[in-house]
Amino acid sequence: MADLSINFAGIKAPNPFWLASAPPTDKAYNVIRAFEAGWGGVVWKTLGENPPLVNVSSRYSAHYAKSREVIGFNNIELITDRSLEINLKEITQVKKDWPDRAMIVSLMFPCNEESWRTVLPLVEATGADAIELNFGCPHGMPERGMGAAVGQVPDYVEMVTRWCKKYCSLPVIVKLTPNITDVRLPARAAKRGGADAISLINTINSITSIDLDAMVARPIVGGRSTHGGYCGTAVKPIALNMVAEIARDPETAGIPISGIGGISSWRDAAEFIALGSGSVQVCTAAMLHGFGIVKEMKDGLSRWMDSKGYTTLNDFVGKAVRNTTDWKYLDMNYQVIANIDQEKCIGCGKCYIACEDTSHQSIAQIISKSGARKYEVIEEECVGCNLCEITCPVAGCITMVEEKSNKPYMNWTQDPRNPAGVVTVAAGAS
């Protein structure tokens, strides 16, 4: 079986699956259960100044898919509501009892140097492996000038990171907020400040649903609500893009990334790793299913790696980064055309109506004398958009087949149809 152990920015762990800083890592009881279940590490729920914060009731809400499957999760919980002393004491003991697991302590303190100078030696004394700076919490804390309020200002990110490097010898991971226009800016700032690694994404500002009887968003707290932080499988595509943006940015390329956002299976984890993540953090999936899921994640990842001939994670970390590029470098001469396997077609007509109503009128409905319906691609009209393949409920029925041509690779900057001639697009344009 493949070796899942990692050395992430100097932090060693038996596997890349860490629990993210959140309710599951709130106290020793939970963390011990997580380690017993086999998690490779934890990021202890964010510590803050005394006196501890006070949370409200209720705290979570969800975005459901068909059949009540939770695809998005929203919370309005603040950082730890226990005292600094209790947390530090528990961290010390757990790290002592579980020396092979990664113990990372998440921190959120006000933007003054003194606060950080005071707390960092206390954290280091616990024996923890690293610290993670919570610059991402989008709810509650920004109203007090912390969390995302820091993460959204690159200068603050750089400044606080610098203080941490100054007063602490542990690796510093900077956790970024996705609630920002260009995630590369705070990432670059973290790197300038001396960060050893980046982790992302934190949660996204969200309102999951409205109670249409009470006319209030969820979760409801005494008839009112507030926006929360969104996570779970629905945020995975957003997180993957942000990880890729940082992985392929020349200024931050190569910095270790701990990928976070909707990871609930080995496949999700492999995707984050392929885009450059050296470790992955999980929260929602554990909150929905319990800590046991790490077993299948580890097993699945190992077996998939075996099937691909990868012996360690380093064999494929970042392997998909090189194929993630700007639009202007895509091959204008590449062409795919939809192909419908009539043997597999069940006749639902979804491809037809999707293409007819909303795309390129490239599928014909043929009605036989017996009344049977047949759907055929009008190849001359098909632009290869994939919509029919996406709407088809039968796996493998519609495939996008490459049209072989002898034309060489030609991107938009080389394309004679480009009215600007040869262009150079500024970074960040899409």
Add this chain to the structure above:
Amino acid sequence: MLQALKHLNSAYLDNVTLAGQFTDLAPALNPRQAQIESERCLYCFDAPCTRICPTEIDVASFIRNIATENINGAAKTILQQNILGGSCARVCPTEILCEDACVRNHDAEGVPVKIGLLQRFAIDHMSFDAHPFTRATLTGHTIAVVGAGPAGLACAHQLAMLGNDVVIFETLPKPGGLNEYGIAKYKLTDNYAQREVEFLLAIGGIAIQYGKTLGTNLSLAQLNSDYSAVFLALGLGASRILGLTDEDAPGLLAAVDYIAELRQADDLTQLPVPNRALVIGAGNTAIDMAVQIARLGCEDVTVVYRRGVESMSATKHEQEIAKANQVRIKTWAKPQAVLLDAAGRVRGMRFEKTRPVNGQPQACGESFELAADAIFKAIGQTLEVSQSGLSIMADKIAVDANFRTSLNGVYAGGDCIAPGQDLTVQAVQQGKLAARAIHFDLTNSTEAA
């Protein structure tokens, strides 16, 4: 009642046990089940389920309404095509209609969406403050409808909606036709047929007169002169005969007569139940009869058919129900003689073995006897009308594409017209379409005059 079986003992099971034998064969979906099932629907374009539905219900639309918690929207979608959507949801052979056409039969899962049960869910859970359909401006026309079965009721409702008044004439003391008197008790439970008629009549403008039979105390000519138009929804009253000696002996009767008695019985323990029963026939009525008598406590029930299983008009689903109730199906055997005991009562039947010759069953000289103290005939029904002036085609009332009979102003629909599968859902569609044709003809002639 049931003179033919009065010599038999009544059911030995108690009422509580018997009641348990006649609860819903296919239990209703609960809200969670309906949610899950509705989400399995792929929302097909030009959906095969809708194309095959005789009443052309927009299945994908009503199911999407259920999935999005719009139950009244779902119910209205069903009812505007099929005002008897509640009973059709229960009695339709969906296994040869919408659920057979469902594309999910052909995907990897290979299991159709439970369209019938979802339709039932929508109708059972609808909650309208008033009748969901309103009547158009009154036309001043009153139409006579003969027969308060599915075709007559659907026609009456559609006529009322279009602004006409309707008087329905019905022989029996209750409306509903086969839904009330003929469908297996475990398919339509809890007095559903009556509750549905009550809902249907709530649109207003429809009166029903009971105890009125065409040719007895009702004249077609008189109706035709008294009303703006007449719609005949007579059904099929007469049971076919075997054509054997002693066919009227005690112990031999038509299955529909027993089923009607069962459907109307307040006390199931009073029903005569044979020890051994034979059911002659191969349709859904034969299966309904066999299964019901088995459930009443008859321990030895055999359905006998002169052809092979593949020719049975009872659907595969119905045959499975028979098997699940320990009903034997004996094929390639033709009734030859009724066997009587010393008292002249049925003691069994002699059958002649048959075999297929050019697709037809042909006697092959061998015979065998089956013992039984009751024999139920379920070999079909025929039109029971001898009204002068009505053209008959293939033993049924001849009609044109607009349900017009050979008599001016007289229309017909349901089982009494052209050969078909005699399905409730077809009767509803014909009643609905006939109503539109009648309304169109009346409106046009008024305008012309």
